[in-house]
Amino acid sequence: MRLRSLQIILWIAATAAVVAFSAMRWWPATDDSAAAASAFNPAFALADSQGSIRTAAEFRGKFLLVFFGFTSCPDVCPTTLAEVAQVMDDLGSDAESVQPIFISIDPERDRRLGLADYTKAFHPMILGLAGSEAETQSAAASFKIFYEREADTSSPNGYTMAHSPGLYLIGPDGAWLRQFTYGTPAADILSDLQSRF
Amino acid sequence: MKHFLLAAALILSAPAVMACETVTIGDLTIEHAWSKATIGAGRPGVFYVEITNAGSVDDALIGIATPAAAMPMLHETVVKDGIASMPHAMSIPIPAGQNVQLSPGGYHGMLMGLTTALKEGDSFPITLSFEKAGEVTVNVDVLSLRAEGPDCADAGQ
Numbered sequence: 008m009r010l011r012s013l014q015i016i017l018w019i020a021a022t023a024a025v026v027a028f029s030a031m032r033w034w035p036a037t038d039d040s041a042a043a044a045s046a047f048n049p050a051f052a053l054a055d056s057q058g059s060i061r062t063a064a065e066f067r068g069k070f071l072l073v074f075f076g077f078t079s080c081p082d083v084c085p086t087t088l089a090e091v092a093q094v095m096d097d098l099g100s101d102a103e104s105v106q107p108i109f110i111s112i113d114p115e116r117d118r119r120l121g122l123a124d125y126t127k128a129f130h131p132m133i134l135g136l137a138g139s140e141a142e143t144q145s146a147a148a149s150f151k152i153f154y155e156r157e158a159d160t161s162s163p164n165g166y167t168m169a170h171s172p173g174l175y176l177i178g179p180d181g182a183w184l185r186q187f188t189y190g191t192p193a194a195d196i197l198s199d200l201q202s203r204f
Numbered sequence: 205m206k207h208f209l210l211a212a213a214l215i216l217s218a219p220a221v222m223a224c225e226t227v228t229i230g231d232l233t234i235e236h237a238w239s240k241a242t243i244g245a246g247r248p249g250v251f252y253v254e255i256t257n258a259g260s261v262d263d264a265l266i267g268i269a270t271p272a273a274a275m276p277m278l279h280e281t282v283v284k285d286g287i288a289s290m291p292h293a294m295s296i297p298i299p300a301g302q303n304v305q306l307s308p309g310g311y312h313g314m315l316m317g318l319t320t321a322l323k324e325g326d327s328f329p330i331t332l333s334f335e336k337a338g339e340v341t342v343n344v345d346v347l348s349l350r351a352e353g354p355d356c357a358d359a360g361q
Contacts, residue, residue, distance in 0.1 A: 078243075081250040081315075082281045083288050085240060086308045089350040120246050128243045128349055153287055161277050161292040163248060163316050169289035189283055190309055 047183035049073070049175070051146035053110060053138035056123035061136055063181060070105045070184075070200065071177035075152055077113035077168045078125045083189065085129075087174060092130035093193035094200065101204055102132065104179075110146055111137035112154040113168050150175055150183075176200075223345035223354035230337040231259025232298065237344045238354045239315070241324045249273065249322050251313030251330060251344060252353070256303045264335040265296040265304075270344075272328040274317030281309055290314075295335065308352065322346045 052062045063071070072091055076084035091107045098105060109126050111117040114137035117125075122135035138146065147154055154170035172189035174196070184203075187196050226235040233256040242249045249272070257263055268276045278293040296311050298304050306312050313330070315322075322328075326346040333339050345354060 079247050080290075081248045082279070082290065082308060082312050085250070085349060089352070092350055120244070125243050125247075128241075157289065159292065161275075161279075162290075162314075167290055169287050171286055172283060172288035173286070189288060 048181050049150045053136035053142055066106050068179050072107045073175040075110045075112050078117045083172050088129040090193040094196050095130050095132050097197050107133045109135045112170050224356035227342050229340040232337050234342050236354050237342045239344050239346050241349045242322045245318040245321045249315035249318055252306045254305045255298050257298045260300050262300050263298045266335050267333040268313050270330040273315035276315045279314045280311050324348045
C-alpha cells in the first residue's frame, strides 16, 4: 500500500514535469516566432536612379535578394554582385520571381558616380537604390545591419565604408527569411532559392 | 623611342593569356596577375596576384606602382564580427616556403585615380616592390566584372 502511494506521487510528479517542460518549450518558442515575424519585416523607402521612391511593399509576391554596399568598393561589393548576377542567370525562367536590390550606404557619392550604370554592368535586373542619409539609416536599421563611414586618407575622397557584407533574402510576404554570409557560392544561393519555389 | 612604341604596342595588343604568364625574381614566383573591368574611371580598380616564395628567407610586398592609376595601394578586406572593412595594408608578408594570394575577399591592390576605365581584354603593367627581392614588373589582365580569377590551365583556383 505504501508502494502504491509512492507510485501515485511519482506519476503526478512526472506528469507535472512533462507539463512544465512543454510549457517552457512551447511558450518561448511561440514568443520568438511571433517576435521574429513582427520585428523582422524589413522595410525601405529609397529613391532609384530615376528619383522614384521604391518601397519593400511594392515587391510583395517576389523574393528579394538585398545587398547593402557602395560602388567605390573594389573587392567585397563586386564579388557579391557578381554572385547575384550569376544566380539570376542560372534561375532561368524563375528569375522573374526574384528581385535583386542593391542599397547604397554611400548614397550621395553613388548618385554622383551613377548607380544604374554600376548595377546594370553586373546584371540588368539588379535594382540600385540610393536614398537620403536618414532613409538609408532607417533601411539599415530595419534589416538590422551595420554600416559606418570611416576616415581613410588612403581611399578616394578620404573615406571608406565599413559594412555588413551579407546578402539578405526576404520572402514574397515581406518577411525576413535568411542571410547568406559573404562568400556564399552562387550555386548554394541558387539551390536555396530553388527549394523555395 | 621606336623600341618604346613597339613595346607599348605589344603591351596594348597583348592577348588575354597574360594573366597566366609567370615571372620570377630571386626566389619569388609571381603569377596570375589580374584585375576586373571598371565602370568608368571614377571608381577604383582592383589588382589580384599570386606570389610564391621558394626561398628560405621571409619577404614582403611593400608597394605597387602602375601607369594605369595615380594612387595604387595595398589593402586587406577584413570581415570581423560580421562587418567588412578594408584597412590599408602597409606590407603583405610573403613568408619563406609559402604561397600568398591577393584574391577576392582578402588582400588586394586598390587602384585609385585610374587613368582610364579598365576594359575587359585590356592589360597594363604593374611594378611590385618587395622588401628583399626588389622590384619586378608584371602584366595584369583585365577580366570581366564577373570574373572570379584567371582561367589558366595551372591556376589553383
